[in-house]
Amino acid sequence: MSLLLIDLGNSRIKWAYGDHPWASVGYSFTADVAQLLQQLLTLPRPDAIHGCTVGQPAAALLLEQFCQQQWGHSIQWLKVSRNALGIHNTYRHLEQQGPDRWAAVLGARSLFPERALVIASAGTALTVDALTEENEYLGGMILPGLRLMKSALAQQTARLTLSEGAFHDFPRCTTDAIETGCISAMAGSIIAMQTRLTRRGDTPLCIISGGDAALIAPHLPNQPIIAEQLVLHGLAALAQDIYQ
Ligand SMILES: Nc1ncnc2c1ncn2[C@@H]1O[C@H](COP(=O)(O)OP(=O)(O)OP(=O)(O)O)[C@@H](O)[C@H]1O
Ligand SMILES: CC(C)(CO)[C@@H](O)C(=O)NCCC(=O)O
Structure with missing residues:
Protein backbone atom coordinates (compact mmCIF):
# COMPACT_ATOMS: atom_id res chain seq x y z
CA MET A 1 0.00 0.00 0.00
CA SER A 2 1.42 3.38 -1.03
CA LEU A 3 0.94 6.09 1.57
CA LEU A 4 1.80 9.75 1.43
CA LEU A 5 2.69 11.01 4.92
CA ILE A 6 2.99 14.74 5.62
CA ASP A 7 4.42 16.56 8.67
CA LEU A 8 3.52 20.24 8.46
CA GLY A 9 5.73 21.98 11.05
CA ASN A 10 6.34 25.64 11.79
CA SER A 11 9.57 25.89 9.75
CA ARG A 12 9.46 22.95 7.37
CA ILE A 13 7.06 20.51 5.76
CA LYS A 14 8.46 16.99 5.65
CA TRP A 15 6.94 14.15 3.63
CA ALA A 16 7.45 10.47 2.85
CA TYR A 17 5.91 8.38 0.09
CA GLY A 18 5.53 4.63 -0.37
CA ASP A 19 5.31 1.56 1.77
CA HIS A 20 8.00 0.82 4.33
CA PRO A 21 10.87 1.43 3.58
CA TRP A 22 9.73 4.69 1.97
CA ALA A 23 10.37 5.02 -1.76
CA SER A 24 10.96 8.76 -1.50
CA VAL A 25 11.18 11.47 1.14
CA GLY A 26 11.53 15.23 0.93
CA TYR A 27 10.91 18.57 2.55
CA SER A 28 10.33 22.21 1.80
CA PHE A 29 10.23 25.30 3.94
CA THR A 30 6.73 26.13 5.16
CA ALA A 31 6.98 29.56 3.57
CA ASP A 32 7.44 27.89 0.18
CA VAL A 33 4.45 25.55 -0.24
CA ALA A 34 4.79 25.94 -4.03
CA GLN A 35 8.12 24.10 -3.86
CA LEU A 36 6.47 21.29 -1.92
CA LEU A 37 3.67 20.98 -4.49
CA GLN A 38 6.31 20.71 -7.26
CA GLN A 39 7.84 17.77 -5.38
CA LEU A 40 4.49 16.06 -4.79
CA LEU A 41 3.56 16.43 -8.48
CA THR A 42 6.26 13.88 -9.36
CA LEU A 43 4.69 11.16 -7.16
CA PRO A 44 2.35 8.42 -8.36
CA ARG A 45 -1.16 8.49 -6.86
CA PRO A 46 -1.00 7.37 -3.23
CA ASP A 47 -3.64 4.98 -1.82
CA ALA A 48 -4.16 7.27 1.18
CA ILE A 49 -2.74 10.46 2.65
CA HIS A 50 -2.10 10.94 6.37
CA GLY A 51 -0.92 14.23 7.81
CA CYS A 52 0.01 15.99 11.02
CA THR A 53 -0.09 19.76 11.23
CA VAL A 54 0.91 22.40 13.77
CA GLY A 55 1.74 24.97 11.10
CA GLN A 56 -0.21 27.74 9.44
CA PRO A 57 -3.81 26.70 8.56
CA ALA A 58 -3.35 28.38 5.15
CA ALA A 59 -0.54 25.95 4.26
CA ALA A 60 -2.68 22.98 5.33
CA LEU A 61 -5.55 24.29 3.20
CA LEU A 62 -3.32 24.62 0.11
CA LEU A 63 -2.13 21.06 0.61
CA GLU A 64 -5.70 19.84 1.04
CA GLN A 65 -6.77 21.49 -2.21
CA PHE A 66 -3.77 20.07 -4.07
CA CYS A 67 -4.40 16.48 -2.87
CA GLN A 68 -8.09 16.72 -3.80
CA GLN A 69 -7.40 18.10 -7.28
CA GLN A 70 -4.41 15.89 -8.05
CA TRP A 71 -5.53 12.55 -6.63
CA GLY A 72 -9.11 12.95 -5.39
CA HIS A 73 -7.93 12.29 -1.82
CA SER A 74 -8.49 14.31 1.30
CA ILE A 75 -5.75 14.37 3.93
CA GLN A 76 -6.53 12.45 7.10
CA TRP A 77 -5.09 14.80 9.72
CA LEU A 78 -3.97 13.24 12.98
CA LYS A 79 -6.02 14.07 16.06
CA VAL A 80 -4.44 13.54 19.46
CA SER A 81 -6.18 10.66 21.23
CA ARG A 82 -6.27 9.29 24.77
CA ASN A 83 -4.99 5.90 23.60
CA ALA A 84 -3.18 4.74 20.47
CA LEU A 85 -0.97 1.77 19.62
CA GLY A 86 -1.11 0.65 23.24
CA ILE A 87 0.09 4.02 24.59
CA HIS A 88 -1.98 5.89 27.15
CA ASN A 89 -1.86 9.68 26.84
CA THR A 90 -2.19 11.52 30.17
CA TYR A 91 -2.15 15.07 28.71
CA ARG A 92 -4.91 16.92 30.57
CA ARG A 101 4.30 15.68 19.80
CA TRP A 102 1.86 12.77 19.97
CA ALA A 103 3.00 11.47 16.56
CA ALA A 104 6.65 11.73 17.65
CA VAL A 105 5.89 9.69 20.79
CA LEU A 106 4.11 7.02 18.70
CA GLY A 107 6.91 7.07 16.14
CA ALA A 108 9.62 6.75 18.79
CA ARG A 109 7.82 3.82 20.38
CA SER A 110 7.44 2.06 17.02
CA LEU A 111 11.20 2.35 16.50
CA PHE A 112 12.30 1.68 20.10
CA PRO A 113 9.93 -0.78 21.83
CA GLU A 114 9.92 -1.79 25.50
CA ARG A 115 12.03 1.06 26.89
CA ALA A 116 11.27 4.22 28.81
CA LEU A 117 11.96 7.07 26.40
CA VAL A 118 12.78 10.76 26.55
CA ILE A 119 11.65 12.08 23.16
CA ALA A 120 13.20 15.43 22.27
CA SER A 121 12.19 17.22 19.07
CA ALA A 122 14.55 20.10 18.35
CA GLY A 123 12.70 22.04 15.68
CA THR A 124 11.25 25.55 15.70
CA ALA A 125 10.35 24.80 19.31
CA LEU A 126 12.09 22.21 21.46
CA THR A 127 9.73 19.68 22.99
CA VAL A 128 10.88 17.11 25.54
CA ASP A 129 8.36 14.34 26.23
CA ALA A 130 8.39 11.35 28.58
CA LEU A 131 7.15 7.82 27.89
CA THR A 132 7.43 5.04 30.46
CA GLU A 133 8.37 1.44 29.79
CA GLU A 134 4.72 0.59 30.54
CA ASN A 135 3.58 2.81 27.65
CA GLU A 136 2.25 5.67 29.70
CA TYR A 137 2.88 9.06 28.12
CA LEU A 138 3.50 11.24 31.18
CA GLY A 139 3.67 14.68 29.54
CA GLY A 140 6.49 16.94 28.50
CA MET A 141 7.99 20.40 28.15
CA ILE A 142 7.96 23.11 25.47
CA LEU A 143 10.88 25.54 25.04
CA PRO A 144 11.91 27.91 22.29
CA GLY A 145 14.11 26.22 19.70
CA LEU A 146 17.67 27.42 19.05
CA ARG A 147 16.75 29.95 16.39
CA LEU A 148 13.92 31.35 18.52
CA MET A 149 16.14 31.68 21.59
CA LYS A 150 18.77 33.56 19.66
CA SER A 151 16.31 35.85 17.91
CA ALA A 152 14.62 36.69 21.24
CA LEU A 153 18.00 37.79 22.64
CA ALA A 154 18.74 39.86 19.54
CA GLN A 155 15.33 41.52 19.53
CA GLN A 156 14.98 42.30 23.24
CA THR A 157 18.49 43.53 24.09
CA ALA A 158 20.51 46.51 22.92
CA ARG A 159 23.91 44.84 22.61
CA LEU A 160 23.18 41.36 21.30
CA THR A 161 22.77 40.62 17.62
CA LEU A 162 21.78 37.53 15.69
CA SER A 163 25.00 35.62 15.13
CA GLU A 164 26.63 32.26 14.70
CA GLY A 165 28.90 31.23 17.53
CA ALA A 166 30.57 28.02 18.66
CA PHE A 167 30.05 25.91 21.77
CA HIS A 168 32.81 26.24 24.38
CA ASP A 169 32.79 25.04 27.97
CA PHE A 170 33.91 28.53 29.03
CA PRO A 171 32.90 30.95 26.26
CA ARG A 172 35.01 34.13 26.05
CA CYS A 173 33.20 36.13 23.38
CA THR A 174 29.58 37.18 22.93
CA THR A 175 28.69 34.95 19.98
CA ASP A 176 30.10 31.86 21.71
CA ALA A 177 28.43 32.86 24.99
CA ILE A 178 25.05 32.95 23.24
CA GLU A 179 25.55 29.72 21.30
CA THR A 180 26.80 27.88 24.38
CA GLY A 181 24.06 29.30 26.60
CA CYS A 182 21.24 28.32 24.25
CA ILE A 183 22.56 24.84 23.52
CA SER A 184 23.22 24.25 27.23
CA ALA A 185 19.63 25.30 28.04
CA MET A 186 18.29 22.87 25.45
CA ALA A 187 20.54 19.99 26.55
CA GLY A 188 19.83 20.83 30.21
CA SER A 189 16.08 20.44 29.75
CA ILE A 190 16.57 17.02 28.16
CA ILE A 191 18.89 15.95 30.98
CA ALA A 192 16.30 17.19 33.51
CA MET A 193 13.64 14.96 31.94
CA GLN A 194 16.02 12.00 31.93
CA THR A 195 16.68 12.61 35.63
CA ARG A 196 12.96 12.76 36.43
CA LEU A 197 12.28 9.45 34.67
CA THR A 198 15.29 7.88 36.36
CA ARG A 199 13.99 9.02 39.76
CA ARG A 200 10.75 7.13 38.99
CA GLY A 201 12.83 3.97 38.57
CA ASP A 202 12.96 4.00 34.74
CA THR A 203 16.13 3.70 32.67
CA PRO A 204 15.26 5.99 29.79
CA LEU A 205 16.72 5.97 26.33
CA CYS A 206 16.99 9.47 24.85
CA ILE A 207 15.74 9.90 21.29
CA ILE A 208 16.37 13.24 19.64
CA SER A 209 15.10 14.49 16.29
CA GLY A 210 14.61 17.76 14.37
CA GLY A 211 16.77 20.34 12.64
CA ASP A 212 19.00 20.98 15.68
CA ALA A 213 19.33 17.38 16.96
CA ALA A 214 22.95 17.00 15.87
CA LEU A 215 23.97 20.21 17.67
CA ILE A 216 22.48 19.12 21.00
CA ALA A 217 23.30 15.39 21.00
CA PRO A 218 27.03 15.78 21.86
CA HIS A 219 26.06 17.55 25.09
CA LEU A 220 23.84 14.74 26.37
CA PRO A 221 25.01 11.82 28.52
CA ASN A 222 24.33 8.10 27.90
CA GLN A 223 24.60 8.07 24.11
CA PRO A 224 21.37 9.63 22.82
CA ILE A 225 20.01 8.31 19.55
CA ILE A 226 19.40 10.76 16.71
CA ALA A 227 16.27 9.62 14.88
CA GLU A 228 15.04 11.31 11.72
CA GLN A 229 11.39 11.96 11.00
CA LEU A 230 9.78 10.68 14.21
CA VAL A 231 6.48 12.35 13.28
CA LEU A 232 6.36 10.56 9.91
CA HIS A 233 7.22 7.27 11.64
CA GLY A 234 4.32 7.88 14.02
CA LEU A 235 1.94 8.49 11.13
CA ALA A 236 3.25 5.33 9.42
CA ALA A 237 2.73 3.23 12.57
CA LEU A 238 -0.83 4.50 12.95
CA ALA A 239 -1.58 3.86 9.27
CA GLN A 240 -0.19 0.35 9.55
CA ASP A 241 -2.51 -0.23 12.49
CA ILE A 242 -5.50 0.97 10.43
CA TYR A 243 -4.81 -0.89 7.17
CA GLN A 244 -3.18 -4.12 8.37
N1 LIG B 1 16.65 28.01 6.93
C1 LIG B 1 16.22 27.64 8.13
N2 LIG B 1 15.00 28.05 8.57
C2 LIG B 1 14.55 27.68 9.78
N3 LIG B 1 15.24 26.89 10.63
C3 LIG B 1 16.46 26.46 10.24
C4 LIG B 1 17.00 26.79 8.98
N4 LIG B 1 18.20 26.20 8.88
C5 LIG B 1 18.44 25.55 10.01
N5 LIG B 1 17.41 25.69 10.86
C6 LIG B 1 17.38 25.13 12.21
O1 LIG B 1 16.40 24.12 12.27
C7 LIG B 1 15.51 24.37 13.34
C8 LIG B 1 14.14 24.01 12.85
O2 LIG B 1 14.14 22.61 12.79
P1 LIG B 1 13.12 21.80 11.87
O3 LIG B 1 13.44 22.07 10.47
O4 LIG B 1 13.13 20.41 12.38
O5 LIG B 1 11.81 22.58 12.21
P2 LIG B 1 10.34 22.13 12.02
O6 LIG B 1 10.31 20.67 11.82
O7 LIG B 1 9.63 22.93 11.01
O8 LIG B 1 9.87 22.50 13.41
P3 LIG B 1 8.53 22.16 14.05
O9 LIG B 1 8.20 20.75 13.63
O10 LIG B 1 8.88 22.32 15.48
O11 LIG B 1 7.61 23.17 13.53
C9 LIG B 1 15.64 25.83 13.75
O12 LIG B 1 15.64 25.98 15.16
C10 LIG B 1 17.02 26.22 13.20
O13 LIG B 1 17.99 26.28 14.20
C1 LIG C 1 5.07 22.97 20.67
C2 LIG C 1 4.90 22.87 19.17
C3 LIG C 1 5.02 24.24 18.53
C4 LIG C 1 6.07 22.00 18.66
O1 LIG C 1 5.99 21.88 17.28
C5 LIG C 1 3.57 22.17 18.80
O2 LIG C 1 3.54 20.89 19.29
C6 LIG C 1 2.38 22.94 19.32
O3 LIG C 1 1.98 23.91 18.73
N1 LIG C 1 1.80 22.45 20.47
C7 LIG C 1 0.62 23.01 21.06
C8 LIG C 1 0.74 23.10 22.56
C9 LIG C 1 0.97 21.78 23.29
O4 LIG C 1 1.50 20.83 22.75
O5 LIG C 1 0.58 21.73 24.48
Whole structure:
Protein backbone atom coordinates (compact mmCIF):
# COMPACT_ATOMS: atom_id res chain seq x y z
CA MET A 1 0.00 0.00 0.00
CA SER A 2 1.42 3.38 -1.03
CA LEU A 3 0.94 6.09 1.57
CA LEU A 4 1.80 9.75 1.43
CA LEU A 5 2.69 11.01 4.92
CA ILE A 6 2.99 14.74 5.62
CA ASP A 7 4.42 16.56 8.67
CA LEU A 8 3.52 20.24 8.46
CA GLY A 9 5.73 21.98 11.05
CA ASN A 10 6.34 25.64 11.79
CA SER A 11 9.57 25.89 9.75
CA ARG A 12 9.46 22.95 7.37
CA ILE A 13 7.06 20.51 5.76
CA LYS A 14 8.46 16.99 5.65
CA TRP A 15 6.94 14.15 3.63
CA ALA A 16 7.45 10.47 2.85
CA TYR A 17 5.91 8.38 0.09
CA GLY A 18 5.53 4.63 -0.37
CA ASP A 19 5.31 1.56 1.77
CA HIS A 20 8.00 0.82 4.33
CA PRO A 21 10.87 1.43 3.58
CA TRP A 22 9.73 4.69 1.97
CA ALA A 23 10.37 5.02 -1.76
CA SER A 24 10.96 8.76 -1.50
CA VAL A 25 11.18 11.47 1.14
CA GLY A 26 11.53 15.23 0.93
CA TYR A 27 10.91 18.57 2.55
CA SER A 28 10.33 22.21 1.80
CA PHE A 29 10.23 25.30 3.94
CA THR A 30 6.73 26.13 5.16
CA ALA A 31 6.98 29.56 3.57
CA ASP A 32 7.44 27.89 0.18
CA VAL A 33 4.45 25.55 -0.24
CA ALA A 34 4.79 25.94 -4.03
CA GLN A 35 8.12 24.10 -3.86
CA LEU A 36 6.47 21.29 -1.92
CA LEU A 37 3.67 20.98 -4.49
CA GLN A 38 6.31 20.71 -7.26
CA GLN A 39 7.84 17.77 -5.38
CA LEU A 40 4.49 16.06 -4.79
CA LEU A 41 3.56 16.43 -8.48
CA THR A 42 6.26 13.88 -9.36
CA LEU A 43 4.69 11.16 -7.16
CA PRO A 44 2.35 8.42 -8.36
CA ARG A 45 -1.16 8.49 -6.86
CA PRO A 46 -1.00 7.37 -3.23
CA ASP A 47 -3.64 4.98 -1.82
CA ALA A 48 -4.16 7.27 1.18
CA ILE A 49 -2.74 10.46 2.65
CA HIS A 50 -2.10 10.94 6.37
CA GLY A 51 -0.92 14.23 7.81
CA CYS A 52 0.01 15.99 11.02
CA THR A 53 -0.09 19.76 11.23
CA VAL A 54 0.91 22.40 13.77
CA GLY A 55 1.74 24.97 11.10
CA GLN A 56 -0.21 27.74 9.44
CA PRO A 57 -3.81 26.70 8.56
CA ALA A 58 -3.35 28.38 5.15
CA ALA A 59 -0.54 25.95 4.26
CA ALA A 60 -2.68 22.98 5.33
CA LEU A 61 -5.55 24.29 3.20
CA LEU A 62 -3.32 24.62 0.11
CA LEU A 63 -2.13 21.06 0.61
CA GLU A 64 -5.70 19.84 1.04
CA GLN A 65 -6.77 21.49 -2.21
CA PHE A 66 -3.77 20.07 -4.07
CA CYS A 67 -4.40 16.48 -2.87
CA GLN A 68 -8.09 16.72 -3.80
CA GLN A 69 -7.40 18.10 -7.28
CA GLN A 70 -4.41 15.89 -8.05
CA TRP A 71 -5.53 12.55 -6.63
CA GLY A 72 -9.11 12.95 -5.39
CA HIS A 73 -7.93 12.29 -1.82
CA SER A 74 -8.49 14.31 1.30
CA ILE A 75 -5.75 14.37 3.93
CA GLN A 76 -6.53 12.45 7.10
CA TRP A 77 -5.09 14.80 9.72
CA LEU A 78 -3.97 13.24 12.98
CA LYS A 79 -6.02 14.07 16.06
CA VAL A 80 -4.44 13.54 19.46
CA SER A 81 -6.18 10.66 21.23
CA ARG A 82 -6.27 9.29 24.77
CA ASN A 83 -4.99 5.90 23.60
CA ALA A 84 -3.18 4.74 20.47
CA LEU A 85 -0.97 1.77 19.62
CA GLY A 86 -1.11 0.65 23.24
CA ILE A 87 0.09 4.02 24.59
CA HIS A 88 -1.98 5.89 27.15
CA ASN A 89 -1.86 9.68 26.84
CA THR A 90 -2.19 11.52 30.17
CA TYR A 91 -2.15 15.07 28.71
CA ARG A 92 -4.91 16.92 30.57
CA HIS A 93 -6.59 18.53 27.56
CA LEU A 94 -5.97 16.49 24.41
CA GLU A 95 -7.18 19.25 22.12
CA GLN A 96 -4.33 21.44 23.44
CA GLN A 97 -1.50 19.08 22.63
CA GLY A 98 0.38 19.49 19.35
CA PRO A 99 -0.34 16.41 17.23
CA ASP A 100 3.35 16.46 16.20
CA ARG A 101 4.30 15.68 19.80
CA TRP A 102 1.86 12.77 19.97
CA ALA A 103 3.00 11.47 16.56
CA ALA A 104 6.65 11.73 17.65
CA VAL A 105 5.89 9.69 20.79
CA LEU A 106 4.11 7.02 18.70
CA GLY A 107 6.91 7.07 16.14
CA ALA A 108 9.62 6.75 18.79
CA ARG A 109 7.82 3.82 20.38
CA SER A 110 7.44 2.06 17.02
CA LEU A 111 11.20 2.35 16.50
CA PHE A 112 12.30 1.68 20.10
CA PRO A 113 9.93 -0.78 21.83
CA GLU A 114 9.92 -1.79 25.50
CA ARG A 115 12.03 1.06 26.89
CA ALA A 116 11.27 4.22 28.81
CA LEU A 117 11.96 7.07 26.40
CA VAL A 118 12.78 10.76 26.55
CA ILE A 119 11.65 12.08 23.16
CA ALA A 120 13.20 15.43 22.27
CA SER A 121 12.19 17.22 19.07
CA ALA A 122 14.55 20.10 18.35
CA GLY A 123 12.70 22.04 15.68
CA THR A 124 11.25 25.55 15.70
CA ALA A 125 10.35 24.80 19.31
CA LEU A 126 12.09 22.21 21.46
CA THR A 127 9.73 19.68 22.99
CA VAL A 128 10.88 17.11 25.54
CA ASP A 129 8.36 14.34 26.23
CA ALA A 130 8.39 11.35 28.58
CA LEU A 131 7.15 7.82 27.89
CA THR A 132 7.43 5.04 30.46
CA GLU A 133 8.37 1.44 29.79
CA GLU A 134 4.72 0.59 30.54
CA ASN A 135 3.58 2.81 27.65
CA GLU A 136 2.25 5.67 29.70
CA TYR A 137 2.88 9.06 28.12
CA LEU A 138 3.50 11.24 31.18
CA GLY A 139 3.67 14.68 29.54
CA GLY A 140 6.49 16.94 28.50
CA MET A 141 7.99 20.40 28.15
CA ILE A 142 7.96 23.11 25.47
CA LEU A 143 10.88 25.54 25.04
CA PRO A 144 11.91 27.91 22.29
CA GLY A 145 14.11 26.22 19.70
CA LEU A 146 17.67 27.42 19.05
CA ARG A 147 16.75 29.95 16.39
CA LEU A 148 13.92 31.35 18.52
CA MET A 149 16.14 31.68 21.59
CA LYS A 150 18.77 33.56 19.66
CA SER A 151 16.31 35.85 17.91
CA ALA A 152 14.62 36.69 21.24
CA LEU A 153 18.00 37.79 22.64
CA ALA A 154 18.74 39.86 19.54
CA GLN A 155 15.33 41.52 19.53
CA GLN A 156 14.98 42.30 23.24
CA THR A 157 18.49 43.53 24.09
CA ALA A 158 20.51 46.51 22.92
CA ARG A 159 23.91 44.84 22.61
CA LEU A 160 23.18 41.36 21.30
CA THR A 161 22.77 40.62 17.62
CA LEU A 162 21.78 37.53 15.69
CA SER A 163 25.00 35.62 15.13
CA GLU A 164 26.63 32.26 14.70
CA GLY A 165 28.90 31.23 17.53
CA ALA A 166 30.57 28.02 18.66
CA PHE A 167 30.05 25.91 21.77
CA HIS A 168 32.81 26.24 24.38
CA ASP A 169 32.79 25.04 27.97
CA PHE A 170 33.91 28.53 29.03
CA PRO A 171 32.90 30.95 26.26
CA ARG A 172 35.01 34.13 26.05
CA CYS A 173 33.20 36.13 23.38
CA THR A 174 29.58 37.18 22.93
CA THR A 175 28.69 34.95 19.98
CA ASP A 176 30.10 31.86 21.71
CA ALA A 177 28.43 32.86 24.99
CA ILE A 178 25.05 32.95 23.24
CA GLU A 179 25.55 29.72 21.30
CA THR A 180 26.80 27.88 24.38
CA GLY A 181 24.06 29.30 26.60
CA CYS A 182 21.24 28.32 24.25
CA ILE A 183 22.56 24.84 23.52
CA SER A 184 23.22 24.25 27.23
CA ALA A 185 19.63 25.30 28.04
CA MET A 186 18.29 22.87 25.45
CA ALA A 187 20.54 19.99 26.55
CA GLY A 188 19.83 20.83 30.21
CA SER A 189 16.08 20.44 29.75
CA ILE A 190 16.57 17.02 28.16
CA ILE A 191 18.89 15.95 30.98
CA ALA A 192 16.30 17.19 33.51
CA MET A 193 13.64 14.96 31.94
CA GLN A 194 16.02 12.00 31.93
CA THR A 195 16.68 12.61 35.63
CA ARG A 196 12.96 12.76 36.43
CA LEU A 197 12.28 9.45 34.67
CA THR A 198 15.29 7.88 36.36
CA ARG A 199 13.99 9.02 39.76
CA ARG A 200 10.75 7.13 38.99
CA GLY A 201 12.83 3.97 38.57
CA ASP A 202 12.96 4.00 34.74
CA THR A 203 16.13 3.70 32.67
CA PRO A 204 15.26 5.99 29.79
CA LEU A 205 16.72 5.97 26.33
CA CYS A 206 16.99 9.47 24.85
CA ILE A 207 15.74 9.90 21.29
CA ILE A 208 16.37 13.24 19.64
CA SER A 209 15.10 14.49 16.29
CA GLY A 210 14.61 17.76 14.37
CA GLY A 211 16.77 20.34 12.64
CA ASP A 212 19.00 20.98 15.68
CA ALA A 213 19.33 17.38 16.96
CA ALA A 214 22.95 17.00 15.87
CA LEU A 215 23.97 20.21 17.67
CA ILE A 216 22.48 19.12 21.00
CA ALA A 217 23.30 15.39 21.00
CA PRO A 218 27.03 15.78 21.86
CA HIS A 219 26.06 17.55 25.09
CA LEU A 220 23.84 14.74 26.37
CA PRO A 221 25.01 11.82 28.52
CA ASN A 222 24.33 8.10 27.90
CA GLN A 223 24.60 8.07 24.11
CA PRO A 224 21.37 9.63 22.82
CA ILE A 225 20.01 8.31 19.55
CA ILE A 226 19.40 10.76 16.71
CA ALA A 227 16.27 9.62 14.88
CA GLU A 228 15.04 11.31 11.72
CA GLN A 229 11.39 11.96 11.00
CA LEU A 230 9.78 10.68 14.21
CA VAL A 231 6.48 12.35 13.28
CA LEU A 232 6.36 10.56 9.91
CA HIS A 233 7.22 7.27 11.64
CA GLY A 234 4.32 7.88 14.02
CA LEU A 235 1.94 8.49 11.13
CA ALA A 236 3.25 5.33 9.42
CA ALA A 237 2.73 3.23 12.57
CA LEU A 238 -0.83 4.50 12.95
CA ALA A 239 -1.58 3.86 9.27
CA GLN A 240 -0.19 0.35 9.55
CA ASP A 241 -2.51 -0.23 12.49
CA ILE A 242 -5.50 0.97 10.43
CA TYR A 243 -4.81 -0.89 7.17
CA GLN A 244 -3.18 -4.12 8.37
N1 LIG B 1 16.65 28.01 6.93
C1 LIG B 1 16.22 27.64 8.13
N2 LIG B 1 15.00 28.05 8.57
C2 LIG B 1 14.55 27.68 9.78
N3 LIG B 1 15.24 26.89 10.63
C3 LIG B 1 16.46 26.46 10.24
C4 LIG B 1 17.00 26.79 8.98
N4 LIG B 1 18.20 26.20 8.88
C5 LIG B 1 18.44 25.55 10.01
N5 LIG B 1 17.41 25.69 10.86
C6 LIG B 1 17.38 25.13 12.21
O1 LIG B 1 16.40 24.12 12.27
C7 LIG B 1 15.51 24.37 13.34
C8 LIG B 1 14.14 24.01 12.85
O2 LIG B 1 14.14 22.61 12.79
P1 LIG B 1 13.12 21.80 11.87
O3 LIG B 1 13.44 22.07 10.47
O4 LIG B 1 13.13 20.41 12.38
O5 LIG B 1 11.81 22.58 12.21
P2 LIG B 1 10.34 22.13 12.02
O6 LIG B 1 10.31 20.67 11.82
O7 LIG B 1 9.63 22.93 11.01
O8 LIG B 1 9.87 22.50 13.41
P3 LIG B 1 8.53 22.16 14.05
O9 LIG B 1 8.20 20.75 13.63
O10 LIG B 1 8.88 22.32 15.48
O11 LIG B 1 7.61 23.17 13.53
C9 LIG B 1 15.64 25.83 13.75
O12 LIG B 1 15.64 25.98 15.16
C10 LIG B 1 17.02 26.22 13.20
O13 LIG B 1 17.99 26.28 14.20
C1 LIG C 1 5.07 22.97 20.67
C2 LIG C 1 4.90 22.87 19.17
C3 LIG C 1 5.02 24.24 18.53
C4 LIG C 1 6.07 22.00 18.66
O1 LIG C 1 5.99 21.88 17.28
C5 LIG C 1 3.57 22.17 18.80
O2 LIG C 1 3.54 20.89 19.29
C6 LIG C 1 2.38 22.94 19.32
O3 LIG C 1 1.98 23.91 18.73
N1 LIG C 1 1.80 22.45 20.47
C7 LIG C 1 0.62 23.01 21.06
C8 LIG C 1 0.74 23.10 22.56
C9 LIG C 1 0.97 21.78 23.29
O4 LIG C 1 1.50 20.83 22.75
O5 LIG C 1 0.58 21.73 24.48
